[in-house]
Amino acid sequence: MARIDPLPAFPTKLLIDGKWCDGADGGTITVANPFDGEALAEVAIATAADVDRAVEAAARAFPAWRALAAHDRGRLLLKLADAIEADTANLARLEALDTGHPIRDCLSLDVPRTVLCFRYFGGMADKLEGSVVPVDAGFLNYVEREPIGVVGAIVPWNFPLMFTSWKLGPALAAGNTVVIKPSEITPLSTLRIGELMQQVGFPDGVINIVTGYGHDAGQRIAEHPGIGKVAFTGSTATGRRIVEASATNLKKVQLELGGKGPNIVFADANLPAAVGGSAFAIFHNQGQACIAGSRLILHETIADAFLEKFVALARSIRLGDPLDPQTEMGPLTSRLHQERVLSFVEVAREQGGDVLTGGRAPVNAALAAGCFVEPTIVRAQPDHRVAQEEVFGPFVTVLTFRTDEEALAIANGTEYGLGAGLWTQDITRAHRFAKQIHAGMVWINSYKRVHPGSPFGGVGRSGYGREMGFEAMREYTVAKSVWVNVDAQIPPFYRR
Template sequence: MKDLNIVTDTQLALPDTPYRACHFIDGQRVDSAEGRTSERVSPSHGVVVSRAALGGEAEAEAAIRVARAAFDDGRWSRLSGRVRAIVLNRVADLIEANAERLALMETLESGKPITQARAECSGAADLWRYAASLARTVHGDSHNTLGGDVLAMVLKEPIGVVSIITPWNFPFWILSQKLPFALAAGCTCVVKPSEMTPSTTAMLAELLTEAGLPAGVCNIVLGCGNPVGSLMSTHEAVDMVSFTGSTAVGKTITKVAGETLKKVALELGGKNAQVIFGDADLESAADAVTFGVYFNVGQCCNSSSRIIVHEDIAEEFVARVVALSRKVAFGNPLHPDTQVGAIVTPEHQAKIDGYVRAAVAAGAELCLGGEALDVPGVGAQFYRPTVLRNVTPDMAIAREEVFGPVLCVLTFQTLDEAIALSNDAHYGLSAGVWSDNVHTCLEFSRRAQAGTVWTNTWMDGFSEVTFGGMKQSGQGREIGSYGFEEFLEVKSVVMRLGRTRQPWVKTS
């Protein structure tokens, strides 16, 4: 472990008792009808940190029916945008006031570093505030050039009941990319967080009540994809499903939701490339690559898990990344200096290791890492920051989402080759390009098959700038005005003024 910056101590104490997470249905915190619960053992400390109600079809059915009734009676959908915005802004204030409590629970359940959890939870407040602004500014169109006796309007109305299904890697942030925008549009919602990280979503229920959100407008059901998520994706009373998670599950949701022709918005996997040209600022690029692959322990759909480097600078650039990787603070997530925390489950850790071992067996060169690690005083659910070079495009590690702190390196000679390698994936979530030549950056950005392209930076995000993928990275968009409009239906209203319509049936 001499080549790693290990952090073993902590500045935060573990809670005395596990957090008790409940369902939230019709404004009430409730346990499961059968009394079933699930426990979450912290991946970074090996102790039970939360005990959550484990729901089934009964709880999901109840939540959906309540959300349907709440939408149909207009208690939220027919309120003015101003009133909805007031409530959403109150939620944002309460999120900021409770950010430390939310962040600690997020770290305990997911294993991510506390500093990253703090940024995620406190930063989510801005998403709620931006959504609140959209609630007041949404509008349709009018057409007054159709003739002197005709006026037409195009209205934007809430789509109805939305099922929101969120993952374990960014539980609070991804929830905040969806829920406030759905609420701003006037929808009612049923939310299911991952069974591995249910608590911050359950905590949000308290804040929604305190902010004055009417009962039944947002309902939360804790449980597994089957049966809870399955019913949320197929129920006839649900109008839309918004899901973030694996591509495999996203494909299943698309199929089953098609039986009732629900709208489906999906944010799925990624195999995101950063392309580094010879004229790039190599110091900044190496730092961004290191951040991009190790942020959130690499368990991030936007992870820059492959880099495509010009042959002339490949050796120098890889050496820079390896040197920086050795300096990354790695270990106890409860220490503020830690940058790389724990892997979410032992099974996922084994999957990551399997990808690395298969790549080495296929001829890739291991420059750093490549093994699980037992951090003294913390536990064994950690994976060393790993860099592999001499990776070829046909290797699984270059094509599939590893979802761990593993970087693979490919090389190129020409711009066309770099673009072809970047696009040679089933996914199309994000991509990056590093060059001091604006023409290179612009051409790459226009030709890259990705929903987001960063130039001379990585993973800068803003509430105003929409996010989503191409190809098997998903469909639909989140955040920004485009993400907001996912939750709206468009309706045309055509009005004829006076008695000017000519009769179709002649009476004489």
């Protein structure tokens, strides 16, 4: 088995006001490799007191960062993108070891998407324009976009490197300063990004990294009166708690939450393309993706033919060490999450679901120490829990339909609304479904395509607000309306 070089050096302390420091209570978090359980690092724990210090540093840095010419902010983001690209091998190893992502995915997707995101927002920094509004004669009314101030960003454990760029890119391009908390499970790539930001010349305090637990550091970010906005990616339950905590100062909140993506395959679909695309939709990153196509909705006339190929493909996926370039699926990111995903297999069986393949940890002794779950395919009914609740693993629920109306009803039959896919050669049907599906994103004859220029986000229990594109720049700014009396003659309102 070919392995990549050992883990490179990386910071393990908090980054506050340009200095790497221990947390206030001196505690540490053990970061473990989900493949073998071995400790990768002891990372400093940030408490609420550390968040306070980070917010103070970000507030001090904000006036100068906001005043910096937009093209100079963009230049730093572009330099950061170059530094990340040059550090691809190191960052890919960190991400693979910390998260369980196969190294091939880290090299081909995670790091390149991170670079692309910082480059996009580096170019966007001086492109956000205001507007002029036609109003009463004699007046000029213009609207400009201003940065919010200090932004709190909370990054999840499933794509920590990529989501760090999704938060930092637009926030910094718009002129905000940031306090960012990566997941305590997977903080290593975010810490490395902080180190690279220092190397390319970001001013002290513009970016502050606090590695701590959600119930302490995350809670303080959500409730802190000095933070003007919280951008959160994670579970719907945690998102609700963040909204409640944010009421302390009515801060702006952006939520990218869970999903239960419908992936509809019609009778006229290109079957080989749909099988391959549907496998990527659910099994990429071990299914640990909010946009995963976790409900596979098949027309009954092609269901058997589709499943024959789909099950065979699932069984052929190579599980293994994330650092092995031949590995196609690594472990789930933690033991606790592995147990949660496997618990849904029993839930499915209890409600009469049929497990077509998987549903267990692999029996291979070489994988026994890892947090693995075999690719799992379960036939069920639309009202079953596995068709309604987010499993967040390599676990797909198969449902069938007869008519377009039934397919749409199943697709819209959950409280989530993040991503959705459909496979058909009928262009009229494709556009009709794209309009009628309750989701923030729809892919036609593909799945899980993302780009920094395309807005990313959901509706319903999947949250609100948008990452990426012009929409993201608006999310990290506020509109200010300015009225100028050019030559209007205003008669006295009160006459004496």
